[in-house]
Amino acid sequence: MRTVMVVFTRDLRVRDNPALATACRVADRVVPLFVADPAIEAPPGRARFLLDALTDLRASLRDLGGDLLVRRGDPAEVIARTAREAGASQVAMAEDVSAYARRRQRRVGEVAELRLFPGVTVLPAGAVRPAGGDHYKVFTPYWRSWSASPWRKPEEVPARVVLPEGWRGDDPRAVLGEAPPAPVTGGESAGLARLEDWAPRAGDYAGLHDALAEDGTSRLSPYLRFGCVSPLELATDPRVPEAFVRQLCWRDFYHQLLAAFPRLGTENFRPGAREDWADDPEGLAAWKAGETGVALVDAGMRQLLAEGWMHNRARMVTASHLTKTLGVDWREGAAWFARHLLDADVANNCGNWQWTAGTGTDARPHRRFNPERQRERFDPERVYVDRWRA
Known part of the structure; x- marks a missing residue:
C-alpha cells in the first residue's frame, strides 16, 4: 500500500487543495501533518487565528475519515521522522515563495521525496x-x-482521507498551547x-x-x-x-x-531609491500608537491595534505618512504591520510598503497621500475617523 504525507502550510483547507486532493487520488493512505516551527514566534492574534484554522481543518479531515497530526520542531526533521514512521514514500506540500518557505522546501527535499503543488x-x-x-x-x-x-480547475474535496492503521491526530491546542482571543475567528x-x-x-x-x-x-x-x-x-x-x-x-x-527578488522584505526593490531615512523614534512611537494628531492616520493605526486589520485605503495613507511625511524607513512600518496584521505576509506586506514608500514598483515614486484630502474624499462625514478616534 502506498502512503503519502501531506504537509499543510499556507493551505489550511480541504476545498481546492491540490496537494491533498492528489495524495488522496494516488495513495492508499494519507498522513496530513502540520509542523509548527518554534523558530517562528507568531504574534498573539495570528497565533489564535492559526489555532482556530488548525482546529477547523482537523474537524474537516475527521469528517472525511482522516485526521490531522500536529507537531512542534524543525520542519525538515519532523517531516523526515514522521514520514519514516508512517512509511510514506512521498511528501506533498503547497509551493510558497518566501525565503523561509524556500529554505523549508529545500531542506525537506533533501530528506524526503518532495512534490510541490499550487494553491497559495x-x-x-x-x-x-x-x-x-x-x-x-x-x-x-x-x-x-x-x-x-x-x-x-479547482480541486474537489476528497471523498475520503484514510490514515495508516493505528495512526490518529492531535488536538492543536494540546500541542501548541492556547492563545489569547483574536478579533476574528480563523479557519475554512x-x-x-x-x-x-x-x-x-x-x-x-x-x-x-x-x-x-x-x-x-x-x-x-x-x-x-x-x-x-x-x-x-x-x-x-x-x-x-x-x-x-x-x-x-x-x-x-x-x-x-x-x-x-527574495530580499523584498529587507532591501529596496527599485535601484537608487532613497536610503536617507530619518531617525525619529518619537514620531515612530506616535505613529504606532495612533497619536500623531492627524485624524485619518490615527484612526487607521487604532483600527490596526484593535482589530488586527486595517482598511486598505487607510493602509496607504498611514504608510505614506510614515515614509513621505515623517521620512521614517518603510521597514519600520512593515515590521509593525507584520506584528499586528492578521493578514500580513512578506510578499503583500512588503510589496505594498515599498510601493507606497517609492522604493518598489510604483511608477510614481514621489506620490503622496494627503490624509485630509483622503478623508474628505473617502470619509466625508467623518464616520470612520470618529469611530476609531473616540
Whole structure:
C-alpha cells in the first residue's frame, strides 16, 4: 500500500487543495501533518487565528475519515521522522515563495521525496513571464497576461482521507498551547461563512471598497493569508466582481515579485531609491500608537491595534505618512504591520510598503497621500475617523 504525507502550510483547507486532493487520488493512505516551527514566534492574534484554522481543518479531515497530526520542531526533521514512521514514500506540500518557505522546501527535499503543488496563489509565481524577463515589474501588463492565461480547475474535496492503521491526530491546542482571543475567528468554515455574508454585497465592491466607513470590502485577507479559502475559487466565483479579482491579481503580482527578488522584505526593490531615512523614534512611537494628531492616520493605526486589520485605503495613507511625511524607513512600518496584521505576509506586506514608500514598483515614486484630502474624499462625514478616534 502506498502512503503519502501531506504537509499543510499556507493551505489550511480541504476545498481546492491540490496537494491533498492528489495524495488522496494516488495513495492508499494519507498522513496530513502540520509542523509548527518554534523558530517562528507568531504574534498573539495570528497565533489564535492559526489555532482556530488548525482546529477547523482537523474537524474537516475527521469528517472525511482522516485526521490531522500536529507537531512542534524543525520542519525538515519532523517531516523526515514522521514520514519514516508512517512509511510514506512521498511528501506533498503547497509551493510558497518566501525565503523561509524556500529554505523549508529545500531542506525537506533533501530528506524526503518532495512534490510541490499550487494553491497559495491563483497562478504560480512563474506561470506568466514578460518577453525577455523572468518577472513583471509593472502591474498592468502582468494583469493582462495573468487574465489571459489558462487557470487550473479547482480541486474537489476528497471523498475520503484514510490514515495508516493505528495512526490518529492531535488536538492543536494540546500541542501548541492556547492563545489569547483574536478579533476574528480563523479557519475554512469561518472564511466560507464570511464569503457567504459578503457575496450579496460583492456587486457593489468597485464603488464601495474605498469608502472607509462602509463594510464594502470582503475582509477575506486573513483567510487568504492562511489559505483557509482558495484564491482560485474566489477568482472563479461568479458572484465575485472583476474589481475584486484584480485585487487577487495584485496579490499574485507581489508573490511573483518576491520569487524573483527574495530580499523584498529587507532591501529596496527599485535601484537608487532613497536610503536617507530619518531617525525619529518619537514620531515612530506616535505613529504606532495612533497619536500623531492627524485624524485619518490615527484612526487607521487604532483600527490596526484593535482589530488586527486595517482598511486598505487607510493602509496607504498611514504608510505614506510614515515614509513621505515623517521620512521614517518603510521597514519600520512593515515590521509593525507584520506584528499586528492578521493578514500580513512578506510578499503583500512588503510589496505594498515599498510601493507606497517609492522604493518598489510604483511608477510614481514621489506620490503622496494627503490624509485630509483622503478623508474628505473617502470619509466625508467623518464616520470612520470618529469611530476609531473616540
